[in-house]
Amino acid sequence: MAQKRNPRSSVEDRWHRADGSPSKAYAKGKRWRARYVDEQGQDHARSFERKTDASRWLNEVIAAQVTGNYVDPRRGAITLKTFYQDWSQRQVWVRGTLANVDLAVRSVTFGDVPFNDLRPSHVETWVKDMLERGLQPSTIKTRFNSVRAVLRAAERDRLLPRDPAANVRLPRSARPEAAMQIPTPAEVGQLMDGCTEHLEPLRAFVVVCAFAGLRLGEACGLKVSDIDFLRGEIQVARQSQKGEIRAPKYGSSRTLYVPQEVVTELAEHVRKFCPGDDPDRWLWSTAKGPWTADIVQPRFVRLREKVGLGYTIHHLRHYYASGLIAAGCDVVTVQRAMGHQDATTTLRVYSHLWPRAEDRTRRASAAMFAESTADALRTGTARESSDLR
Incomplete structure (x- = not known):
């Protein structure tokens, strides 16, 4: 077994021997050759016309080795x-x-x-x-x-x-506030009411996206067993993507707490469109399995064209988030409800919807003013009554 050579380096004069006499390579090819042995015992060499260029190249290699940035030239040829x-x-x-x-x-x-x-x-x-x-x-x-x-x-x-x-x-x-479109409550109502005839199964889908904030794939992945009709809870445990069922995005499995109105909509959907008694049957499915985006999207396009609106399903998720924020929910509460990986994501997307410091200051000052004027009015009324007596 060949002995591994220790790392070393040198610049050699190919044209002269150690005593200064001409070598066999005199005046043939480039005069100066920089050589080094790397940590793996591999020999590397490059020839240069000038000694300064050879020394500079060798110094760069040695510096890369010292700083940990060295790359074997043969491995660096990979694309x-x-x-x-x-x-x-x-x-x-x-x-x-x-x-x-x-x-x-x-x-x-x-x-x-x-x-x-x-x-x-x-x-x-x-x-x-x-x-x-x-x-x-x-x-x-x-x-x-x-x-x-x-x-x-x-x-x-x-x-x-x-x-x-x-x-x-x-x-x-673009800034989130410039790019984000949020439906109004009336427009969400229009989408729900537009789910008639062949679009009727889409009504409950609109409901869970607008009033529970589910992503499209998460809604497609819901099973009847994921709905606790008594407690008013929805378990987000999977998502349905084309060709596969997998865990929710970023591992955002979560429990959503929904009002009775949403529970009622889901119960009616199960009664009409989910025959059978298997608790693990899909809420939305075809003969091939649960719905996926390529099934939902064309139906939703027909729905929005029917009611004359240009929103996407994801805009319903924005609607849910904006409603939570308007109701006074803090960042962590919104993060958990939306299934974001961290609060930073929530702030990056929705920070412009939270009241700014000047808004809170103005409202606080207005409340103080109203309370002060109310107290003054009560004091003045009491004083007038005393004078009359």
């Missing part, structure tokens, strides 16, 4: 596309996540660039290309984050000296 094919097979992903990351990686403009040559400019060019092709800032951010996860994995595996996507600026998204 993003090649690395992803292997790395993605080891990830514990649901089918939807795999499809989204596949799409993001296929969209990059630097998939065949060796990691050794990958620069932030490559990532910036890709981001600009997506923007020029008309992709929304939110879509660009999602794809960017997916690809960056792959790059960070390559960095951890010592194939990249550093993450080239760090500090790359993304196009700014």
Whole structure:
């Protein structure tokens, strides 16, 4: 077994021997050769015309080794596309996540660039290309984050000296208050009333989205056993996506507390559209299984066209959140009801709906003023009565 060589480095003069006499390589090829042995005992060399260039390159390699940023040049020749094919097979992903990351990686403009040559400019060019092709800032951010996860994995595996996507600026998204549409109570009522004839099974679907804040997939994944009709509770335990049933997004299993009106709507739906006595039967299903987005969306499009509104099902979720906030619910309460991963997500999406400090100050001052004037009025009335006596 060959003995492993210790790390070392040097700059050699190929044209002269140690005593200064010409060597066999004199005047042939580049004069200076920088050589080093890495931590794995592998020998690496590169030739240069000038000694200063050889020394500079070798110093950079040594600095990378000291700081932990060293990458074996042979491993750095791997491309993003090649690395992803292997790395993605080891990830514990649901089918939807795999499809989204596949799409993001296929969209990059630097998939065949060796990691050794990958620069932030490559990532910036890709981001600009997506923007020029008309992709929304939110879509660009999602794809960017997916690809960056792959790059960070390559960095951890010592194939990249550093993450080239760090500090790359993304196009700014519109402020939540500018982009968010929230139906009015009357408009939600119009959607419910529009669920007649072949759209009648959609009425209860609108109800759980508007008055319990369920995501589309979570509503599709409801079973009769998830509804506690006596306590007025809905258990969100799964979501139905095309081709699979899986846990709710971000692990957001939760219990929702709903009013009697919602319970009544669900009970009527079960009576009309969920025959049988199996407690685990789906609330919405076809012969092939529970509803999925490709079944719900076309029906909802027909519903909104029927009533003359342009909202999506997700706007009903915004309606629920806005109602909780208007009723005075705090951030954590809204977070739990919405099934957000953390309160930061809730604030990022809905912070503009909470009363601002100046609004609270103004209302508090108004209440103080009303109380003071009421006390003055009572005092004045009492004084007038005393004078009359």
